[in-house]
Amino acid sequence: MHRRQFILAGLAIAGTAALGVPLWHYSVSAQPDNRALVFSAILPALLYGALPADDTAAAAALQRTEQALHDFIPYLPKRQQQELDQLINALAHRVSRLAITGYWVTVQELTINARLQMLQRWRESYLVILQQAYHGLRELLYGAFYGQPEHWQNLNYTAPRFR
Amino acid sequence: MIASNHIDASTLQEDQHFAADIVIVGTGAGGGIAAELFAKAGFNVLLMEEGAWYQREHFVMEERWAYPQLYQEGAARKTRDQSISILQGRTVGGSTTVNWTTSIRTPEPTLAYWQSEFGLNFSAEHNLTPFFELAEQRLHIQAWPVPPNPNNAKLQQGCEALGWEYSVINRNVNGCANLGYCGMGCPINAKQSMLVSTIPEAMRLGATLISRISVRRILWRQDQVIGLVAVPVDQYFQPRADIQLTISAKHYILAAGAIGSPALLLRSNVPNPSGRLGKHTYLHPTVISGAIFAEQINGHHGAPQSIYSDQFVWPKAREEIGYKLEVPPIHPVLMATKLVGMAEQHASLMQQFNQLQVTIALLRDGFHPESQGGTVHLDSAGQPVLDYPLTAYLWAGMRRALLSMAELQFAAGALQVMPINHQAQAYRSWSEAKAAIAELPLVPLQQTVVSAHVMGGCNMAASADNGVVDSEGRHFQLENLSIFDGSILPTSLGANPQLTIFGLVWRNCQRLIAQLNL
Numbered sequence: 001m002h003r004r005q006f007i008l009a010g011l012a013i014a015g016t017a018a019l020g021v022p023l024w025h026y027s028v029s030a031q032p033d034n035r036a037l038v039f040s041a042i043l044p045a046l047l048y049g050a051l052p053a054d055d056t057a058a059a060a061a062l063q064r065t066e067q068a069l070h071d072f073i074p075y076l077p078k079r080q081q082q083e084l085d086q087l088i089n090a091l092a093h094r095v096s097r098l099a100i101t102g103y104w105v106t107v108q109e110l111t112i113n114a115r116l117q118m119l120q121r122w123r124e125s126y127l128v129i130l131q132q133a134y135h136g137l138r139e140l141l142y143g144a145f146y147g148q149p150e151h152w153q154n155l156n157y158t159a160p161r162f163r
Numbered sequence: 164m165i166a167s168n169h170i171d172a173s174t175l176q177e178d179q180h181f182a183a184d185i186v187i188v189g190t191g192a193g194g195g196i197a198a199e200l201f202a203k204a205g206f207n208v209l210l211m212e213e214g215a216w217y218q219r220e221h222f223v224m225e226e227r228w229a230y231p232q233l234y235q236e237g238a239a240r241k242t243r244d245q246s247i248s249i250l251q252g253r254t255v256g257g258s259t260t261v262n263w264t265t266s267i268r269t270p271e272p273t274l275a276y277w278q279s280e281f282g283l284n285f286s287a288e289h290n291l292t293p294f295f296e297l298a299e300q301r302l303h304i305q306a307w308p309v310p311p312n313p314n315n316a317k318l319q320q321g322c323e324a325l326g327w328e329y330s331v332i333n334r335n336v337n338g339c340a341n342l343g344y345c346g347m348g349c350p351i352n353a354k355q356s357m358l359v360s361t362i363p364e365a366m367r368l369g370a371t372l373i374s375r376i377s378v379r380r381i382l383w384r385q386d387q388v389i390g391l392v393a394v395p396v397d398q399y400f401q402p403r404a405d406i407q408l409t410i411s412a413k414h415y416i417l418a419a420g421a422i423g424s425p426a427l428l429l430r431s432n433v434p435n436p437s438g439r440l441g442k443h444t445y446l447h448p449t450v451i452s453g454a455i456f457a458e459q460i461n462g463h464h465g466a467p468q469s470i471y472s473d474q475f476v477w478p479k480a481r482e483e484i485g486y487k488l489e490v491p492p493i494h495p496v497l498m499a500t501k502l503v504g505m506a507e508q509h510a511s512l513m514q515q516f517n518q519l520q521v522t523i524a525l526l527r528d529g530f531h532p533e534s535q536g537g538t539v540h541l542d543s544a545g546q547p548v549l550d551y552p553l554t555a556y557l558w559a560g561m562r563r564a565l566l567s568m569a570e571l572q573f574a575a576g577a578l579q580v581m582p583i584n585h586q587a588q589a590y591r592s593w594s595e596a597k598a599a600i601a602e603l604p605l606v607p608l609q610q611t612v613v614s615a616h617v618m619g620g621c622n623m624a625a626s627a628d629n630g631v632v633d634s635e636g637r638h639f640q641l642e643n644l645s646i647f648d649g650s651i652l653p654t655s656l657g658a659n660p661q662l663t664i665f666g667l668v669w670r671n672c673q674r675l676i677a678q679l680n681l
Contacts, residue, residue: 049510075237146499147227
């Protein structure tokens, strides 16, 4: 089975199981609003404990990380970009709320704890597609955050400067 | 650097044709050695590379720049089910520009296995030793004389405490300042990668380099390659469709790596009577064990690899897979993406960044019926995707490897050991770790598996029945095509591959030059 079909089938099973609704289709093309919405919902949960305590500093760190994601994603193979956007578009869509988040609300309406529980459930899911979503998003988002020198204070690390 | 014999294909405005005696697709360990030897022998050489021609002034020692610019798929390449992450270079110099400099000759038992299974004779007058010596001399490969950094020293201390074998690593460096950023491109040109050695020499002798070009198809008729069709890549290294570049040569050398070379041949529908093209791709599947020490490890500083242990590479029980123990450099993105957990748990591990020691175990795949490697497929855009099934035989080896690493890290004085598995915890004693690792669920995605060595897919063999190329890298069906890269290896090696590729390609180039000069 082609991977894209596989993703749709996986989401369809999740959706059907949770909602009793038939197959739906999510676009594989990038929708910038959806990316921003999903990243801004998941990042504060994933980075809980790593973000600065100060609200302004935390907001700046999140902004930097979202920009880093925006800069990095075009380097992924087109196939992977499409899969990522399909996941993001599904997450951002209200119809998917129970299937994907496990709650009758969209991801950005969840508390930090509920967002972490959602990610945890993906990790433990019997659906490979949700496990892949957990691992894929986790690597992408942590990579984007810890790639920024401004976020290395907690690590007590600075890269050597040469020039 | 601006050189008259460098063309950045992304700047080309219209279709163009290039011609040469020898065209080489790929500039890594294989393509780099071939470029210099053919240029020295007086051939008109054209070198092509999908990545960019970055040089030391670009190498800023930051992962956020290095991964998207120097690695395949932004260093986020994964197998089809996403269970194995693959680090592979994509820049002028290929993986030699970003590897950790470890240089090990092909292990004798590996060569013996190739002889028995593939009829390949590398003994007596066919010995590769003279070619390893040539490569070692050319690339300044020597035992690393500086004491290991603490990350490597812990591997050594663990081995000493347990009476396990270990060796000091030979490195291809000249004037190394022990910085620790080899994986992001050497900022002082100390690493003797193809980027600073054979490629500039080939260009000085007249070779032309085309960077940011992706070869899409080999045109062939009967037993001859008649040309290549290529396109420029865009700023994100994605193949473009607006311009077509064609290339013709007398002899074609494929050196695009063990995923890239089979992918190009598959796109071109070349004859494949053995059925082995793009199959039996090996990865040295690697598992990871983290450990927290009381003292500072600072694994980002110092030669990334200077000690290895072959204690378990060739187990007496031949039905068991062997594994080599090494360490990786410890940088923020590499660690953040591999350490398990989320939120506070992950953040607190990252806070112990400088106390973290990391050991890796590279499994020697390809020597057993249950370890037949992966298969390169093409996606709808013609881009490669590697399907690599993880078998019960491999999982059993990974469990033993996780146990060995935990035992070693505690023997070296670790306070806590964390097998990198999403169901594992931090364990405070060897007995606790031993009991827990025995029960860990080793399944795709839950168990983190990585690879930095891609081998096979166009394997060499004595007979066309079970190989894509002969023992000299010549394609069995296409007379003027050679494959000079890690894709010709019939199994994994049980050692880091660059020196094997240097030596093998050096020998194969000498033979091809003699044949073409007849």
